[in-house]
Amino acid sequence: MKRKVLAGILSATMMTALLTGCGNKQTSDAGGQTEAKTESAVKTESAAKTESAGGTEAAGGTDSVKPSAAEDPKLTKNMKILSIWAEDNDNGVLIKALCEKYQKEVNPNFTWDYEVVSSDNLRQKVATLVASNDLPDMFVYESGKPIVDLIEAGKLVNVSQVLKDFNCEDALNPSAVSLLKSLSGTDDIYDLPLGMNVEGFWYNKALFEQAGCQVPKTWDEFEAVLSKLKDAGIQPIACGAADKWGATRLLNAYLVRIAGPDVMAKADEGISKYTDKDYVKAAQKMQDWANAGYFGEGVNTVDMNTAGSMLMTGQAAIFYNGSWFTSNLNDASQNLAGEDGIGFFNVPVVDPYVSDQNSYSMNCGNILSFSQKNYDEATGWFMKYFAENMGDLAMEQQGSVKGYNYTVSAEGASGYTKMVLDTINNAESAFTWFEATMDNEVQNVAKDGIQTLLTGELSAEDYMKSIQEAWDMSQ
Amino acid sequence: MKKVLENKTAIAIFVLPALVIYSVIVILPVIWSLYYSFYSGSPGLKWEFIGFDNFLRLFGDSNFKASLAVNLKYISIVMLGQVGMGLLLALMFYFWLKRFKNVIRTLVFFPVVLPTVAVGQLFQKIYEIQPNYGLLNSLLNALGLTGLIQPWIGQASTALGSLCVMDIWVAMGFYAVIFYGALLDIPGDVIEAAKIDGAGGLQLFRYILAPLLRAMIITCLIFSFSGTVKMFESATALTNGGPGAATRSLSMYMYNVSFTYNKVGYGSVVALFIFMLCVLGSSIIRKFDIKE
Numbered sequence: 063m064k065r066k067v068l069a070g071i072l073s074a075t076m077m078t079a080l081l082t083g084c085g086n087k088q089t090s091d092a093g094g095q096t097e098a099k100t101e102s103a104v105k106t107e108s109a110a111k112t113e114s115a116g117g118t119e120a121a122g123g124t125d126s127v128k129p130s131a132a133e134d135p136k137l138t139k140n141m142k143i144l145s146i147w148a149e150d151n152d153n154g155v156l157i158k159a160l161c162e163k164y165q166k167e168v169n170p171n172f173t174w175d176y177e178v179v180s181s182d183n184l185r186q187k188v189a190t191l192v193a194s195n196d197l198p199d200m201f202v203y204e205s206g207k208p209i210v211d212l213i214e215a216g217k218l219v220n221v222s223q224v225l226k227d228f229n230c231e232d233a234l235n236p237s238a239v240s241l242l243k244s245l246s247g248t249d250d251i252y253d254l255p256l257g258m259n260v261e262g263f264w265y266n267k268a269l270f271e272q273a274g275c276q277v278p279k280t281w282d283e284f285e286a287v288l289s290k291l292k293d294a295g296i297q298p299i300a301c302g303a304a305d306k307w308g309a310t311r312l313l314n315a316y317l318v319r320i321a322g323p324d325v326m327a328k329a330d331e332g333i334s335k336y337t338d339k340d341y342v343k344a345a346q347k348m349q350d351w352a353n354a355g356y357f358g359e360g361v362n363t364v365d366m367n368t369a370g371s372m373l374m375t376g377q378a379a380i381f382y383n384g385s386w387f388t389s390n391l392n393d394a395s396q397n398l399a400g401e402d403g404i405g406f407f408n409v410p411v412v413d414p415y416v417s418d419q420n421s422y423s424m425n426c427g428n429i430l431s432f433s434q435k436n437y438d439e440a441t442g443w444f445m446k447y448f449a450e451n452m453g454d455l456a457m458e459q460q461g462s463v464k465g466y467n468y469t470v471s472a473e474g475a476s477g478y479t480k481m482v483l484d485t486i487n488n489a490e491s492a493f494t495w496f497e498a499t500m501d502n503e504v505q506n507v508a509k510d511g512i513q514t515l516l517t518g519e520l521s522a523e524d525y526m527k528s529i530q531e532a533w534d535m536s537q
Numbered sequence: 538m539k540k541v542l543e544n545k546t547a548i549a550i551f552v553l554p555a556l557v558i559y560s561v562i563v564i565l566p567v568i569w570s571l572y573y574s575f576y577s578g579s580p581g582l583k584w585e586f587i588g589f590d591n592f593l594r595l596f597g598d599s600n601f602k603a604s605l606a607v608n609l610k611y612i613s614i615v616m617l618g619q620v621g622m623g624l625l626l627a628l629m630f631y632f633w634l635k636r637f638k639n640v641i642r643t644l645v646f647f648p649v650v651l652p653t654v655a656v657g658q659l660f661q662k663i664y665e666i667q668p669n670y671g672l673l674n675s676l677l678n679a680l681g682l683t684g685l686i687q688p689w690i691g692q693a694s695t696a697l698g699s700l701c702v703m704d705i706w707v708a709m710g711f712y713a714v715i716f717y718g719a720l721l722d723i724p725g726d727v728i729e730a731a732k733i734d735g736a737g738g739l740q741l742f743r744y745i746l747a748p749l750l751r752a753m754i755i756t757c758l759i760f761s762f763s764g765t766v767k768m769f770e771s772a773t774a775l776t777n778g779g780p781g782a783a784t785r786s787l788s789m790y791m792y793n794v795s796f797t798y799n800k801v802g803y804g805s806v807v808a809l810f811i812f813m814l815c816v817l818g819s820s821i822i823r824k825f826d827i828k829e
Contacts, residue, residue, distance in 0.1 A: 186796050304779070358667050359687075359688060360665075360666035360691040360692075362690075362692065362780040363664070363665065363667060363688050368668065372667075372668050501798075502798045506793060507600075510778070510780075510781050510782050513693075513781050514693050514783070517780060519692065519694070519781070531599075
């Protein structure tokens with residue numbers, strides 16, 4: 063009996079350790095950082111939901127504090143900031159620089175506390191803060207489903223209203239605004255963008271030349287290129303399936319081209335099913351490619367970083383990734399292909415009437431939200447400054463577009479950065495990534511299954527069926 | 538002293554502080570998670586009482602069943618592997634390598650002190666296939682066994698096995714050291730007498746060593762069981778539960794449900810299940826002990 067009690071107590075200890083200890087563990091994909099950056103993106107064309115649902119109304123009051131003067135009244139404010147980037151990294155650099163600039167140039171009474179949480183723990187952290195009604199003044203968050211919950215609970219400042227009150231609505235890039243609106247399904251925006259990314263295929267020019275390939279415009283040409291590369295003994299595609307989303311993006315690319323930009327939104331709304339013909343066809347395409355050896359051996363063991371370096375070192379010819387990949391391309395120590403060795407092309411078109419050449423997969427990166435509870439006039443003035451100065455600052459410091467209008471020229475930027483800017487400017491419409499409309503549970507099923515789909519251990523029908531089942535369960 | 542221990546008040550004074558702390562940090566959270574298991578969502582967001590729905594859901598959840606299967610396979614393979622290999626190593630030190638035992642013992646024990654994440658990275662490199670062959674595939678290639686070259690951790694059929702090999706490698710030194718200590722405790726004349734009576738290697742083990750080591754074997758099995766039922770960090774470091782759900786354990790699933798899906802209530806149900814599994818497992822192992 064004693065032993066049983068002892069065994070019971072020991073097990074109890076163990077289980078508690080599981081529940082509490084696991085809380086802070088990371089289960090991120092190897093490319094968690096990048097992932098977070100991309101996952102929080104946007105949909106435009108696929109915003110069928112917005113129209114059909116008529117937009118989500120914020121439950122909380124949107125009564126904003128109107129500016130009391132025409133000039134910044136230099137109000138005292140200590141702003142608490144929650145971020146996923148350290149102050150010397152990525153957007154953290156920009157946020158810090160902007161706060162310093164604001165304090166120096168405009169409001170000397172402005173101070174700030176900067177707290178960093180890992181991107182994997184962001185949602186959990188914010189959920190905890192919401193529960194204790196303790197959201198920081200300004201915090202980095204993810205657009206899409208996560209932000210909708212907070213908007214519905216009335217926790218966020220109506221950013222559109224603030225921009226209107228402080229007369230700086232035109233500081234934001236209109237396409238970024240429309241992306242944000244459609245992703246939260248609201249008529250106003252409740253967040254500020256922190257990026258403007260475009261996705262597509264990066265290719266190694268030297269390998270294309272070696273195999274005698276041209277940049278493909280249509281899907282048939284694309285498949286011809288792949289088979290030609292394979293015949294020339296070159297691995298056609300480096301796919302970071304270890305990070306899962308590297309593979310689901312490919313599936314999504316084909317799916318959108320055969321079924322239109324709103325294909326994922328339709329399935330999420332229940333208008334179509336994930337098990338419908340086109341969805342299965344796209345999954346089958348991925349499996350066929352894997353079987354044909356287009357991804358090389360052991361596709362599931364390659365993460366996005368490795369896949370990227372395979373492209374840059376000439377071990378693979380094509381790699382799907384977003385415009386944030388330019389930071390790797392601009393690094394001469396990583397990019398052995400040189401300043402002009404890598405090119406970019408959009409997802410080739412199957413039928414221009416379904417989805418055309420100028421439709422790109424785009425997103426807005428992580429976003430910045432403001433707590434409704436802590437909102438005051440000082441915050442409003444800071445937001446105005448932020449919106450009006452972020453564009454120039456990001457262009458000057460990092461040569462990147464963040465979703466704000468900028469006045470400085472991009473002349474000094476590298477060839478790769480310019481290529482991305484041109485692409486973004488050419489984009490006429492946008493579609494989103496595979497998991498954009500899915501909630502976490504469906505997302506995990508979609509991501510886990512793609513790996514066994516590629517190894518042939520799961521059929522295309524069963525893969526899509528598992529996603530549909532997860533969707534059914536989540537309703 | 539005896540007087541003190543007979544005094545109930547004295548016992549209470551000694552025991553109470555520890556008991557209170559233990560209750561607060563161990564028993565209370567267990568009860569708490571039982572309470573959580575009747576709710577949906579996570580505290581603060583969509584937190585609603587739903588009665589036994591979470592428990593009912595457990596039975597129809599194919600992800601849960603898959604994780605349970607993975608976990609049980611992992612426990613049986615790794616537990617037998619760790620204890621078995623540890624015992625074999627200890628016998629090897631004892632009978633064949635007595636002279637080098639210190640060097641070899643250090644070498645075999647070395648992986649135990651390595652951080653799990655480092656071991657995970659190491660084995661990722663060993664199993665690597667793309668862009669370059671790792672140690673294992675290069676070896677197969679050099680031996681001309683090209684047919685056996687495969688993405689060891691990149692396909693569901695071999696991933697769990699690869700993970701088990703890693704975890705057995707990590708922990709076998711620990712058990713070898715324990716068993717070696719136990720072997721040293723066995724009087725040399727018993728073994729000598731058995732040898733004089735004509736006992737061969739297997740007989741010696743079967744009739745002399747195994748019965749004498751019995752208590753230690755059971756202790757090691759419990760150690761190993763408690764280590765493997767938790768299966769989390771090594772799988773996270775090597776495969777992150779993939780490919781698909783091929784190496785996703787119950788605790789990883791519980792983590793996903795609670796903290797990624799934000800369904801703390803359902804996660805608590807899975808946690809309670811793990812709790813029951815622990816109680817059941819250790820009581821089964823204890824049964825062997827009692828039979829004696």
